[in-house]
Amino acid sequence: MEIDLEHSHLLIAQFAERATPLGSVVDRAADSAGAAGSIAALVKQAGADVISVAPVVSERAPDLIAALAAAGVTIQVIATPEDARDRPVGLSLATGAIAETGSVLLDERQLADRAASLMTLHSIVLVAASDIIPSLDSTPALLREIAGRSGGGYASFVTGPSRTADIEMSLTVGVQGPGQVTILFVDSLT
Amino acid sequence: MVSAQEQHARSQHEHDDPHVIQPFPERYQTALDNPRLAANVTRYQRNWRVNRDTSFEEVEFERLRTEFKATKTRVQDRLDDYLAQFQKAAEETGAIVHHAGNARDANRIALEICRAHEAKQIVKSKSMVTEEIELNHFLEGQGIECVETDLGEWIVQKAGQRPSHIVGPALHMGRQDVAELLNDKLNVPVSQEDIPEQVHAIRDLIRPLFFTAGIGMTGANALIAESGSVMMCTNEGNGRMASSVPPVHIVMAGIEKLIPSFDDAVTQLRLLGRSGTGQRLTVYTTFITGPTPGHEMHIILVDNGRRKMRAMPEFREALHCIRCGACANVCPPYREVGGHVFGYIYTGAIGLVVTQFHHGLDAIAKPQSMCLSCNACETVCPVNIPLPQQIIDVRKMVVARKGLAGPKRVVVAIIQRPKAFSLATRIGRRAQLPVTRGGKFVHLRGVPKLNRQTKWRSMPALATKTVMDRVAPGNFFPQQSAVVSNPVTGKTAAVFPGCITDRVYPEQGMAVIDILRGLGMRVMVPKGLNCCGLPSSNMGDDPAAKRMAKQTIQALERAQCEYIVSGSASCVAMIMQDYIHLFRNDPGWQRRAIALAGKVRDLTTFLVHDAQLQPGALSAGEEEPITYHDSCQGLNALGLAAEPRYLLSDVLGIPVKELAENRLCCGFGGSFGFDFPEVSERLMNAKLDNAAATGAHTVVTDNQGCIMHLRGGCDAGKRPMTVSHIAELISARMRQRQSTPIA
Numbered sequence: 001m002e003i004d005l006e007h008s009h010l011l012i013a014q015f016a017e018r019a020t021p022l023g024s025v026v027d028r029a030a031d032s033a034g035a036a037g038s039i040a041a042l043v044k045q046a047g048a049d050v051i052s053v054a055p056v057v058s059e060r061a062p063d064l065i066a067a068l069a070a071a072g073v074t075i076q077v078i079a080t081p082e083d084a085r086d087r088p089v090g091l092s093l094a095t096g097a098i099a100e101t102g103s104v105l106l107d108e109r110q111l112a113d114r115a116a117s118l119m120t121l122h123s124i125v126l127v128a129a130s131d132i133i134p135s136l137d138s139t140p141a142l143l144r145e146i147a148g149r150s151g152g153g154y155a156s157f158v159t160g161p162s163r164t165a166d167i168e169m170s171l172t173v174g175v176q177g178p179g180q181v182t183i184l185f186v187d188s189l190t
Numbered sequence: 191m192v193s194a195q196e197q198h199a200r201s202q203h204e205h206d207d208p209h210v211i212q213p214f215p216e217r218y219q220t221a222l223d224n225p226r227l228a229a230n231v232t233r234y235q236r237n238w239r240v241n242r243d244t245s246f247e248e249v250e251f252e253r254l255r256t257e258f259k260a261t262k263t264r265v266q267d268r269l270d271d272y273l274a275q276f277q278k279a280a281e282e283t284g285a286i287v288h289h290a291g292n293a294r295d296a297n298r299i300a301l302e303i304c305r306a307h308e309a310k311q312i313v314k315s316k317s318m319v320t321e322e323i324e325l326n327h328f329l330e331g332q333g334i335e336c337v338e339t340d341l342g343e344w345i346v347q348k349a350g351q352r353p354s355h356i357v358g359p360a361l362h363m364g365r366q367d368v369a370e371l372l373n374d375k376l377n378v379p380v381s382q383e384d385i386p387e388q389v390h391a392i393r394d395l396i397r398p399l400f401f402t403a404g405i406g407m408t409g410a411n412a413l414i415a416e417s418g419s420v421m422m423c424t425n426e427g428n429g430r431m432a433s434s435v436p437p438v439h440i441v442m443a444g445i446e447k448l449i450p451s452f453d454d455a456v457t458q459l460r461l462l463g464r465s466g467t468g469q470r471l472t473v474y475t476t477f478i479t480g481p482t483p484g485h486e487m488h489i490i491l492v493d494n495g496r497r498k499m500r501a502m503p504e505f506r507e508a509l510h511c512i513r514c515g516a517c518a519n520v521c522p523p524y525r526e527v528g529g530h531v532f533g534y535i536y537t538g539a540i541g542l543v544v545t546q547f548h549h550g551l552d553a554i555a556k557p558q559s560m561c562l563s564c565n566a567c568e569t570v571c572p573v574n575i576p577l578p579q580q581i582i583d584v585r586k587m588v589v590a591r592k593g594l595a596g597p598k599r600v601v602v603a604i605i606q607r608p609k610a611f612s613l614a615t616r617i618g619r620r621a622q623l624p625v626t627r628g629g630k631f632v633h634l635r636g637v638p639k640l641n642r643q644t645k646w647r648s649m650p651a652l653a654t655k656t657v658m659d660r661v662a663p664g665n666f667f668p669q670q671s672a673v674v675s676n677p678v679t680g681k682t683a684a685v686f687p688g689c690i691t692d693r694v695y696p697e698q699g700m701a702v703i704d705i706l707r708g709l710g711m712r713v714m715v716p717k718g719l720n721c722c723g724l725p726s727s728n729m730g731d732d733p734a735a736k737r738m739a740k741q742t743i744q745a746l747e748r749a750q751c752e753y754i755v756s757g758s759a760s761c762v763a764m765i766m767q768d769y770i771h772l773f774r775n776d777p778g779w780q781r782r783a784i785a786l787a788g789k790v791r792d793l794t795t796f797l798v799h800d801a802q803l804q805p806g807a808l809s810a811g812e813e814e815p816i817t818y819h820d821s822c823q824g825l826n827a828l829g830l831a832a833e834p835r836y837l838l839s840d841v842l843g844i845p846v847k848e849l850a851e852n853r854l855c856c857g858f859g860g861s862f863g864f865d866f867p868e869v870s871e872r873l874m875n876a877k878l879d880n881a882a883a884t885g886a887h888t889v890v891t892d893n894q895g896c897i898m899h900l901r902g903g904c905d906a907g908k909r910p911m912t913v914s915h916i917a918e919l920i921s922a923r924m925r926q927r928q929s930t931p932i933a
Contacts, residue, residue, distance in 0.1 A: 102470075151481075
């Protein structure tokens with residue numbers, strides 16, 4: 001376990017090195033309580049008191065949701081895309097993170113899960129620290145598993161905030177996707 | 191009978207209809223008259239180059255592209271197997287797969303889906319294949335509104351234009367153009383200067399439509415056969431929105447987008463993001479397998495000429511294209527005129543190749559002539575498509591159908607007949623006297639009719655004595671002792687001067703001969719040499735190119751030397767590379783071309799790798815710096831970059847100051863400068879400005895075409911710059927050595 005954490009630590013450092021220049025903010029928490037504290041601070045920073053939560057987060061990280069609510073953040077679990085549309089902060093859970101590219105891998109077959117990372121203005125993505133992988137080379141197995149489920153799936157590598165350089169190659173963030181992305185690695189999420 | 195008035199009204203109507211693509215000469219003139227266009231495209235190309243090169247520093251470009259090309263070749267070899275595998279897997283997830291043989295079918299299938307769902311509005315993510323089949327135009331005719339949701343694509347749609355680039359549809363436009371569009375045409379008040387404000391204004395206009403549209407339509411960057419997945423790469427998030435929110439998702443994709451597996455997808459991604467925008471990955475890389483629960487998903491697989499392309503060996507590899515736009519991003523003429531001129535609906539080098547299969551040969555007959563054969567596109571293509579060769583093959587098809595334009599027909603008729611070429615040279619030498627007055631240039635600037643051709647560059651005078659006049663062709667020169675010890679002393683070399691060298695710059699041909707003799711070689715100029723055929727090939731006259739190639743092969747075979755050396759990088763690239771393709775359907779001549787290619791060397795390769803000249807071997811103390819101009823054939827076709835620099839800086843000891851944008855063509859391109867003098871002039875001036883900015887007073891290069899062009903520009907523009915062939919510098923140094931007694 002110690003060795004695993006050490007390994008994750010190195011990969012997370014590499015991840016941050018790649019993700020930060022693209023505009024992602026990379027943070028790390030020891031457990032659900034720590035993560036909830038960081039998230040509550042981000043919600044406050046956004047001038048909001050509510051967070052739009054992907055259903056998968058409330059299912060898989062109930063402790064974290066409870067801690068968030070205890071910190072005074074209103075929890076809105078997304079049911080339809082309209083629930084997340086242009087909301088200040090969204091909370092998602094990634095299946096993995098790729099150190100090579102500074103990307104998170106989102107497995108979002110359900111539209112409500114997808115909406116959190118897609119339609120909010122600031123997307124916070126939780127990643128279990130043990131789920132980080134070194135490179136794209138390990139992704140085919142993960143993608144195969146997602147695509148192979150009955151009815152298929154919708155997987156995305158998300159690498160930074162939504163952006164465009166269509167006018168004069170001038171970089172502008174926050175087009176149809178979130179303009180802010182925070183990746184929060186949690187050592188012990190559940 | 192249609193009255194003149196009606197005809198006029200119709201043409202006016204067509205002029206206003208953005209759907210109608212204007213004739214090429216109008217598009218060319220419009221681009222030239224727009225001062226912002228070239229500035230916008232140039233900025234794009236420069237930034238892209240830096241970002242792209244930086245992003246490839248951490249991966250092996252050559253290995254990746256070789257690997258992925260092999261994958262795409264395998265897919266084309268077993269296309270139907272992979273198609274069937276994809277379809278079966280996609281259907282198992284609940285997606286509905288359609289096959290469209292042509293544009294009409296594809297549009298009709300899309301319309302039927304719209305009708306079935308009573309959809310009146312479609313939100314679209316960027317898709318070149320829907321541009322190809324002109325889907326928006328078709329559906330709007332049926333009362334269905336199509337809204338482009340990619341920012342650049344939205345801008346060109348609202349401006350009544352088409353994308354000028356595969357990846358950056360609006361890169362030819364700037365903030366002023368966007369402000370004019372929003373303020374004046376759409377009545378959306380927005381800043382003239384503030385790009386983020388413009389972006390967010392457009393974003394807010396598009397945003398609600400995702401929630402009201404009945405259908406979302408996207409393209410595909412890849413179709414993954416093993417799982418029936420659609421891979422899509424976007425930066426804005428509009429692709430994820432369009433494929434998620436509306437209840438029906440239609441994917442429109444060409445059948446060439448197939449790849450076998452997720453492992454191949456990873457290789458494609460490593461190449462695509464870097465080649466497209468210099469990103470490791472685009473912000474969103476999405477793998478869609480089956481419909482969103484409760485939604486419907488359709489995948490329309492489009493042929494529309496692709497199987498025909500697959501059946502033609504010359505063009506089959508164009509199906510490997512992953513639509514990254516890199517070929518446009520290094521294209522010199524593209525930079526000056528943009529994609530509405532350099533291409534048809536598909537733009538850039540790949541557009542010149544694939545258009546005939548989707549829109550007919552006529553659509554590309556004129557734009558294809560804008561390729562100046564600099565070969566830059568091939569060096570950055572992430573699947574190594576032989577684009578320059580394919581464009582020449584398109585040109586040959588155009589010429590076979592329409593014939594050469596008058597002046598070119600005369601030139602080709604003369605140069606392919608050695609006696610006529612000699613006679614023309616002799617006549618020209620006499621005729622030029624009144625306008626050269628014994629000087630080095632033909633000055634015709636007083637002739638208004640010729641101004642477009644002559645005001646910006648002076649034509650060279652023909653030399654009074656050609657190389658052939660100065661030597662005894664077929665006979666070896668007396669052998670000299672070697673100036674520096676080297677492994678080729680005593681070996682035999684035939685010199686191929688090249689026809690421009692022979693007739694215009696014989697001193698450069700003599701310099702090559704002197705260098706080889708100075709190495710102690712047995713040197714001769716073969717009998718019966720004419721032109722290698724490059725001008726005929728580049729103009730698209732295939733029969734003439736073949737005839738001249740055969741003449742050259744025969745003459746060089748008769749020389750029976752160990753090496754064939756030329757100071758003309760263009761001729762060397764033609765003889766070593768293009769002959770083999772030229773005789774692809776003629777195995778006997780192809781074998782002879784291959785055997786010959788093994789002996790042919792350009793001068794710099796020969797001196798570095800065969801003669802193995804050592805550092806300092808010909809140095810002479812303090813030297814004034816020079817700058818080096820990489821000829822396109824030298825750099826891009828022959829891969830020469832280190833060789834000339836090693837010779838200049840290490841062997842001769844002359845400091846070389848690198849000129850900015852050294853990979854950019856000088857604008858010569860054979861007959862290109864006569865067809866598109868405005869573009870040729872701009873490229874030439876960019877090159878000479880970059881050269882002057884180094885502070886050097888001499889530009890050195892390895893190709894006579896460039897020398898002719900740049901010297902002509904210096905003369906016409908009164909630029910104090912000397913343009914020299916590398917052979918002249920080396921032979922001068924050898925002469926010094928020969929006259930200096932060895933201590």
